[in-house]
Amino acid sequence: METLQIGEYTLTWLRGGVTHLDGGAMFGVVPKPLWAKKYPHNENNQIPLRTDPILIQGNGETFLIESGIGVGKLTDKQKRNFGVTEESSIEWSLKKLGMTTADIDYVLMTHMHYDHANGLTKRNDEEFVSVFPNSKIITSKVEWDEMRAPNIRSRNTYWKENWQPIQEQVQTFENEWKYGPIRMVHTGGHSDGHSIIILQDGGETALHMADIMPTHAHQNVLWVMAYDDYPMISIHAKEKWLEFGLSQKAWFTFYHDAIYRAVKWNGENELVATVKRAE
Template identity: 70%
Template sequence: METLQLNHVKLTWLNGGVTHLDGGAMFGVVPKALWSKKYPHNDKNQIELRTDPILIQQDGKNFLVETGIGKGKLSDKQKKNFGVTEESELLHSLEKLGLTKENIDYVLMTHLHFDHACGLTEKVNNEYVSVFPNAEIIVSTVEWNEMRKPNIRSQNTYWKENWQSIESQVVPFEKEWVKGKIKMVHTGGHSDGHSILIIEDDHEMIIHMADIMPTHAHQNPLWVMAYDDYPMNSIDAKQKWLQFGIENQAWFTFYHDAFYRALKWNEHYEIVESVKRER
């Protein structure tokens, strides 16, 4: 498992499963001739996308960023449609670190699309229960409201199986949520309630842009997904936080990227440091 260690904060990437989605959808209006130079695709025009949660350890507390695609949660048809070649081994990853699901204190959800939220619940005795019973689940108020009352577009990704049994654990926030060195900021864009994470540890910084910059190949502010509900909001947020991060020599971390866990860009958008995923 790859790690990124700051002075007082440690990040570890866990195994949450893998999907393969259409490259055209993932890069929106960007021509294939351009995006395919940045990120490889298979013969079905699909690109590999991890769904790997990040364990953040700070001040004796365990924070989980996203929860993967779950295990035994998707039907065979869904697995085929989403190009799932590997389901989540999240709990096994925690075991390797000497942790159990009961040791998770906070689950930080940048948004609640199925590929981020399926790991929140599991079926036991034919009913869904919370996977992380002792955790507070942190998500923006806007996202939480839409999760429970999706519209005609979002109902395909906001599933009742992923929220009904964890409702009592959810702690919604309006604009920001802060715990120690970790801050969540509501940005909108990919979804109306989408949020990012900012970690400031002494003179070091991490920015987790979640799905407004799902992979390193989405660094260009104009390269946004066709899946984004509010693409101009994604572009505005990406411009703002990319500039802020580069000015502060921040690490940018990824949940979906199949090649990089984290990296730093200089002012010319050249990679100067990186943590690569072991393949």
């Protein structure tokens, strides 16, 4: 498992599963001849996308960014449509680190779409139960409200199985949530309640822009997904926070990227440091 050190905090990528989604949908209006130069695709025009949560450990506490694609939550048809070739093995990943899901103090949910939130719950006989029973689950109030009352567009990605079993654990915030060196900031864009995460410690910064910059190939401010509910908000948020990250010489971390776990860019948009995903 790949790691990254930010001050006194260690980031570790767990195995949360892999999907293959349509490249045109993932890059929106960007022509294929452009995006295909920056990210691989298969014969079906699908691009590989990880769903790997990031474990953060430091100061005696443990955080998890996102929860993975889950286990046993998808039908065969959904697996085919979403190109799922691997489900989550979070418990296995944590066991390799001498931990269990009961050891996670906070689960930080940038948003609650199925590919981020499926791993929050699992089936136990005839019911679904929390995977992280001792965790506080943090998400924006806007996101939490829409998850429980989705609109005609979002109802296919907000599943009751993912929120009903954990509702007593959820804590929401309006604009910003802060705990020690970690901040969650509501941005909107990809979803109305979408948030990003900033970790600053020891003079170093990690910026997790979640699905407003899902892979390193989405660095161009105008390259936003067709999946975004509010693409112009995504563009403005990406522009603002990309500038912030570059000013801080930040590591940009990824949940979906199948090539890099984290990257640093210089002012000329050139990669100057990377953490590559091991095969």
